[in-house]
Amino acid sequence: MKVLLTGATGYIGSAVTEHLAAAGHQVVALTRSAEPRPGRAWYAQSVGDTADPASLAGAVTPDIDGVIHLAPPSGDEDVDAAVVEALAAPLRGTGRPFVYTSGVWVLGATGDAREVPEDTPTDPIGIVGYRPRIERRVLAEAAEGVRAAVVRPGIVYGRGGGIPAILVDRARGQGVPEYYGDEGVRWPTVHVDDLAELFVAAVERAGAGTVWHGVGEPAVPVRDLARAAGRAAGVLASPQAVPVEQAAEVFGPLFAEALALDQSVSGAAARTSLGWRPERPGAVAELVWGSYRPVEVFGAPDAPETDADVAAIRRLVAEVEHAQQNELADRFLSVFRRQDPVWTTGHGRRLSGFEEIETFTRKVLPGATAESTAVYDVERVLFLRPDVAAVNVRQQPVRHDGTRIAGRPEGRPFYILVKEDGTWRVGAAQNTVVAD
Known part of the structure; x- marks a missing residue:
């Protein structure tokens, strides 16, 4: 027509x-x-x-x-x-x-x-x-x-x-x-x-x-x-x-x-x-998680395919937030790739391999949000390859009503994500606490 x-x-x-x-x-x-x-x-x-x-x-x-x-x-x-x-x-x-x-x-x-x-x-x-x-x-x-x-x-x-x-x-x-x-x-x-x-x-x-x-x-x-x-x-x-x-x-x-x-x-x-x-x-x-909070993107063309990948990465980080806030161990673990992931926690604990990450998560996540939780916002995405991305995240501590907890330091998670069979997953993660 x-x-x-x-x-x-x-x-x-x-x-x-x-x-x-x-x-x-x-x-x-x-x-x-x-x-x-x-x-x-x-x-x-x-x-x-x-x-x-x-x-x-x-x-x-x-x-x-x-x-x-x-x-x-x-x-x-x-x-x-x-x-x-x-x-x-x-x-x-x-x-x-x-x-x-x-x-x-x-x-x-x-x-x-x-x-x-x-x-x-x-x-x-x-x-x-x-x-x-x-x-x-x-x-x-x-x-x-x-x-x-x-x-x-x-x-x-x-x-x-x-x-x-x-x-x-x-x-x-x-x-x-x-x-x-x-x-x-x-x-x-x-x-x-x-x-x-x-x-x-x-x-x-x-x-x-x-x-x-x-x-x-x-x-x-x-x-x-x-x-x-x-x-x-x-x-x-x-x-x-x-x-x-x-x-x-x-x-x-x-x-x-x-x-x-x-x-x-x-x-x-x-x-x-x-x-x-x-x-x-x-x-x-x-x-x-969408268009009202822009993300800096590097290493990829300005194209619908890039937009779709960034949206998928934001959904993955949203899943991390949801799983953490609701103490859902299985959903948190689902964001990691199964083959040889690595994670250094915010307190410097080094975890290597899925089984070690799973054991740690199931031990510490239950009860972790009794008094407070956190929100996660993607700030920068660098595509090292079309199927590998480095992601900067801002982690802010909040009360259960979503208000910021003054005086408590933020975190700066850094993720290396890998796209496998069309799905982005965490291959490596480093949680860093911001020190004044």
Whole structure:
């Protein structure tokens, strides 16, 4: 399909472009100027501006097989309605798809209801007050022979962007993680690459007049997200609740209300009917171990294969942390290769061979976290070969609530990892305590 995409240069649009192209579609990006954009996976550009509906005349040419409208709303209902008219009119009577982007905020607070579905009546908060009327305007195109559909994303994360990036920046700037409103606030979330795959599915096969929730996790406690954002920012402190009125001084009243909105939203319909499979790490895991905490990488090309290896290395170190924090000897031992691993502990104990490491682990790990534990963050990865990596890790002592223990020294684990049968494992390890 040749797909006209508005908002193609944005956070979500960039991901949608990549996934459309990977699925074999040709992306025609609607841009404000014809200036080339190197590095974009676009088939072509079409000049137009969604802030000026008149500029969209002729954007949907006869060879356009479908439209995905991702550009953000203008804030003017009449303008947004005129944009829908300009993009949808050329599709009438053709059965070609028109996919409009809304959002779960049109549902308002969901209260005690668990994972509300797409047929839940809308109750929009102020920042999206007129959006349900635009949704209805889009869905009415189904009666005109347009395969019109609406996608409502949850809070989008991943690739270091979206609203969670605000939490990271605030934690770094304020020195304490923040969340807004009540402690029980929950956000429905979706990874930007999972969401992009939903847009591909919608333009390919969503039925006319349908609404889809782009939600991977239905209700993530925002306090957990705030703590994870603090971890990404290097701030190990208890999250702090910020009243909506105080948040409004920073973000404005409309956005502050949105940040404090408690929702539990289902994304099951897209899984069942469109075959959508959101499989990326959850929002908390992505904040702690993913794109919000960059890793210095040396000795390997800037390529998807390197990104995949770094992600796998981070998962291995996350497994070390999880096994240590929960005193899981078998899981801790699983990170080592079986053939001749070596490990020097933080107290200078030299262990050689898997059996010696196993004996030591099973003796010292039970009860080791009775009073405190530690968090592990990958800081640098040097690829000595494609299948051998030297990894610097920062180990910080924390209480069981995740707060930093002041005055206790950090550790600097150093791992030599070996990739065997596609899996990274520890071949050698040196735990070094930082001395002031």
